[in-house]
Amino acid sequence: MYLKPTSPNERRQYYREEWDVKNIPDYIRESLIQREFGFDHMGRGPNDRYRVFKNMDYLRKFMRYRAPFAAYSSVAFYHKPRRRDGWIKAELVFDVDAKDIPIRSCGCSNVCEVCLNQAKDIVHGLVDTIKGDLGLSNIHVVYSGRGYHIRVLDDLVMGADSDVRSQIVKYLVGSDVPRSEYSNQGMKYNLEHFTIPFAYPQVFTNRMKQAILAVNLETEIDGVNKNILKAVIKHRDLLKDHQWGIFRKNIGPIRYHKLVKGIASLNLTLVDAKVSIDLKRILRLPTSLHSGVSMISTEIKNLETFDPFQDAVPKFVYERD
Amino acid sequence: MVSISFLNPLSPEGKDIVRELGSFEGISQDIPQLRSTVTHNPSQEIADDSEIPSNFLELALKRIEWYVKKKNHREFNGRRYAYLSDDQITKYDVISFYLLCQAIGVKFGPNSRETRVMVESQGDLIRERLGKLHVDEARQLVEQSLHLYLDDDQVHWTFFEELLSSRKIRLTELILDQGELILDHQDFMERFGPKIKHRNPLSMYQLLIGDELKELIMIKLIMQETEDYIKQVHEKAKKMVEPNPILLELAEQVAEVLSRPMQSYGYGSMGGGGGPLKAGPLNHQAFPPCVKKALEGIKSGGRNDGIVLFITPFISYARLYPDVFRMNITKRVSDQDPNLEKTENEVLPLIYEAAQRCVPPLFDDQPQEKVNINAKLGFGMHSTLKMEHEGETTWYTPMSCEKIKLHLPPLCKPDDLCKKIGNPLSYYNRRIWEVNNLKTEGSKTQEEGDAEKHSKTEVSGVQKETDLTKSNTSDPNSGGL
Ligand code: SF4
Numbered sequence: 001m002y003l004k005p006t007s008p009n010e011r012r013q014y015y016r017e018e019w020d021v022k023n024i025p026d027y028i029r030e031s032l033i034q035r036e037f038g039f040d041h042m043g044r045g046p047n048d049r050y051r052v053f054k055n056m057d058y059l060r061k062f063m064r065y066r067a068p069f070a071a072y073s074s075v076a077f078y079h080k081p082r083r084r085d086g087w088i089k090a091e092l093v094f095d096v097d098a099k100d101i102p103i104r105s106c107g108c109s110n111v112c113e114v115c116l117n118q119a120k121d122i123v124h125g126l127v128d129t130i131k132g133d134l135g136l137s138n139i140h141v142v143y144s145g146r147g148y149h150i151r152v153l154d155d156l157v158m159g160a161d162s163d164v165r166s167q168i169v170k171y172l173v174g175s176d177v178p179r180s181e182y183s184n185q186g187m188k189y190n191l192e193h194f195t196i197p198f199a200y201p202q203v204f205t206n207r208m209k210q211a212i213l214a215v216n217l218e219t220e221i222d223g224v225n226k227n228i229l230k231a232v233i234k235h236r237d238l239l240k241d242h243q244w245g246i247f248r249k250n251i252g253p254i255r256y257h258k259l260v261k262g263i264a265s266l267n268l269t270l271v272d273a274k275v276s277i278d279l280k281r282i283l284r285l286p287t288s289l290h291s292g293v294s295m296i297s298t299e300i301k302n303l304e305t306f307d308p309f310q311d312a313v314p315k316f317v318y319e320r321d
Numbered sequence: 322m323v324s325i326s327f328l329n330p331l332s333p334e335g336k337d338i339v340r341e342l343g344s345f346e347g348i349s350q351d352i353p354q355l356r357s358t359v360t361h362n363p364s365q366e367i368a369d370d371s372e373i374p375s376n377f378l379e380l381a382l383k384r385i386e387w388y389v390k391k392k393n394h395r396e397f398n399g400r401r402y403a404y405l406s407d408d409q410i411t412k413y414d415v416i417s418f419y420l421l422c423q424a425i426g427v428k429f430g431p432n433s434r435e436t437r438v439m440v441e442s443q444g445d446l447i448r449e450r451l452g453k454l455h456v457d458e459a460r461q462l463v464e465q466s467l468h469l470y471l472d473d474d475q476v477h478w479t480f481f482e483e484l485l486s487s488r489k490i491r492l493t494e495l496i497l498d499q500g501e502l503i504l505d506h507q508d509f510m511e512r513f514g515p516k517i518k519h520r521n522p523l524s525m526y527q528l529l530i531g532d533e534l535k536e537l538i539m540i541k542l543i544m545q546e547t548e549d550y551i552k553q554v555h556e557k558a559k560k561m562v563e564p565n566p567i568l569l570e571l572a573e574q575v576a577e578v579l580s581r582p583m584q585s586y587g588y589g590s591m592g593g594g595g596g597p598l599k600a601g602p603l604n605h606q607a608f609p610p611c612v613k614k615a616l617e618g619i620k621s622g623g624r625n626d627g628i629v630l631f632i633t634p635f636i637s638y639a640r641l642y643p644d645v646f647r648m649n650i651t652k653r654v655s656d657q658d659p660n661l662e663k664t665e666n667e668v669l670p671l672i673y674e675a676a677q678r679c680v681p682p683l684f685d686d687q688p689q690e691k692v693n694i695n696a697k698l699g700f701g702m703h704s705t706l707k708m709e710h711e712g713e714t715t716w717y718t719p720m721s722c723e724k725i726k727l728h729l730p731p732l733c734k735p736d737d738l739c740k741k742i743g744n745p746l747s748y749y750n751r752r753i754w755e756v757n758n759l760k761t762e763g764s765k766t767q768e769e770g771d772a773e774k775h776s777k778t779e780v781s782g783v784q785k786e787t788d789l790t791k792s793n794t795s796d797p798n799s800g801g802l
């Protein structure tokens with residue numbers, strides 16, 4: 001019943017009976033005329049681009065009559081959205097696709113409840129860091145159909161260029177191993193990331209923990225062989241009590257270093273970096289249908305209680321036989 | 322008391338010094354006081370009178386020369402430039418700084434190699450100077466200097482947007498809390514103190530932030546401001562009718578200092594059967610078997626790796642920086658080819674040709690590989706080679722034989738010389754050296770066919786060698802002025 005593609009009839013039914021233009025989030029409604037829209041009518045990618053809507057009613061009519069396979073709007077705000085010209089600013093976005101999580105505990109071939117949950121945990125961590133470390137606000141989380149979009153509309157970062165955005169991505173996902181050697185007045189000291197309970201080292205420790213708890217014997221990590229994986233799996237419960245020092249000792253410092261390095265580079269794919277650094281991206285429109293899996297792209301009020309299989313399934317799915 | 326302008330010429334104190342000087346008039350006149358400061362510096366070593374700067378312009382060039390030599394010369398002797406860290410030169414140094422920025426801004430603009438060297442040398446100079454000061458004095462200066470930028474107690478990290486964008490600092494290096502950069506000790510204790518267990522929060526502060534992070538941020542801020550200043554000068558100069566000839570001349574001299582061949586800075590022959598090598602036109606006959614084979618075209622399968630990872634680094638280094646492994650100094654393409662002429666006209670065409678000779682032609686189905694080639698040359702993921710993108714990626718060094726045997730086994734068809742080397746580039750260097758030596762000794766042992774087909778390249782190879790000998794015998798310190 002779930003996760004199957006949507007038929008053209010089901011699409012029409014959805015946009016006629018269930019979809020309501022009023023449910024489109026305010027942050028898009030308020031900037032409607034500055035955004036570019038794109039549509040995929042045939043399921044072959046968003047070829048119908050450069051669309052602009054003067055008001056919500058035009059958008060409503062378009063969606064109802066065309067019942068597109070997929071609908072998108074730009075993260076960018078333009079003076080001339082019809083020509084994708086006169087760039088003003090762009091939302092800072094992070095795309096966590098359950099299918100692309102580098103270390104998945106489920107091993108399914110598409111998406112399933114397990115990896116969707118894992119994606120949710122990752123989103124949790126990212127949002128915490130966006131708020132707590134980067135001090136940004138106006139953050140929205142949207143269920144995308146196969147994962148989550150984090151959309152930041154804080155003016156402090158909406159003008160940032162791709163290079164700054166890529167630095168933000170690296171900070172959030174933990175793709176740089178924090179240095180462990182420090183010196184003070186000629187003396188050298190060793191401080192492992194897990195002994196520093198704040199700022200980037202803490203972010204890194206959290207991402208590391210998330211990844212280590214998800215690995216299995218099949219997981220492929222650069223520089224990490226089966227033996228190391230076995231030891232990791234054997235000792236990883238220590239991390240639940242924050243016993244990192246003992247964990248590292250049990251694994252062996254050299255092998256631990258390999259592990260950390262390997263995971264750090266995998267972390268780069270925790271979010272789709274291409275999406276985050278693209279200042280002109282189009283992103284699935286919240287409320288629209290993901291026809292590949294028959295799920296509604298849904299703005300999330302409370303991430304804690306959100307369950308895609310409860311809150312993002314269109315009615316027609318239940319009517320299927 | 323050391324003036325803040327000794328570290329930051331763009332500070333109000335620094336600007337005052339410029340204002341006091343007024344105009345360019347008399348800018349090239351000798352300043353006996355400067356000379357005497359230099360000669361009276363107790364750590365100063367002087368071997369030749371030409372090492373003593375006697376006016377603003379000479380001092381400006383010495384600043385650049387110091388940086389270039391320090392970067393390129395393994396046995397660099399800092400005591401020859403000890404005066405650069407003597408705060409008694411401050412008021413001359415500030416003027417020299419402005420002269421350099423203006424000359425470079427007017428003539429070369431913000432995206433030039435000259436600008437990069439100026440900005441980096443300023444950063445290195447500050448570090449050098451701080452190192453020579455007493456700890457307390459350095460600390461005080463850093464505080465003061467930072468205060469100029471961060472006048473608020475609370476600084477949001479987005480304040481550093483420009484530094485982050487130009488990668489002068491990494492976001493992950495900063496200690497952040499609620500968006501604010503934590504530098505202050507008290508602030509640190511309030512926010513993180515309660516979280517720190519089993520360790521002394523004060524010593525943690527000293528390690529994670531202490532003087533080091535503050536210095537880093539201050540230095541990078543000054544570097545950014547220097548870059549911005551050069552940009553401003555450049556913008557203004559565009560509207561100017563005629564730039565000051567003194568500045569133009571200084572700019573020429575800066576370029577000259579940067580282009581002096583590495584060897585003149587005291588690399589002797591390095592042994593190992595090689596002798597110093599200077600970049601010169603490519604000699605196809607000296608390519609190792611694997612390169613020759615790859616240039617004939619690669620069959621499907623190894624195409625991407627063969628062209629992007631193997632041929633691109635090999636050809637670019639062979640043409641521009643053949644002794645990378647011997648020098649062991651990381652460089653950018655533009656260090657060797659400032660206006661990218663050789664890269665555009667000699668390196669890329671050869672790579673593209675090889676790509677098109679693949680079966681099927683590489684760019685027919687994968688035009689995006691052009692971007693990857695640019696990335697391996699160090700110009701980021703872009704479709705064109707642009708100076709402003711240089712450094713976004715690193716210039717990939719050539720693959721070793723071992724790697725080639727592993728990843729592109731069909732290409733490796735070793736001959737006798739292959740047994741003695743570990744990298745195709747070393748093969749190339751050996752062959753070139755052999756060819757040059759045989760030729761310069763006047764023997765005509767070159768195989769007939771080779772000599773005929775490639776006589777052009779061989780001849781220029783010989784000329785290069787002669788140039789080299791010349792520059793080796795000239796006094797490295799007498800150039801410039
Ligand atoms: S041994 Fe090295 S240089 Fe010789 S053909 Fe093989 S890869 Fe090329």
Ligand SMILES: [Zn+2]
Pocket residue numbers: 104106107108109110111112113114115116
């Ligand atoms: Zn799954």
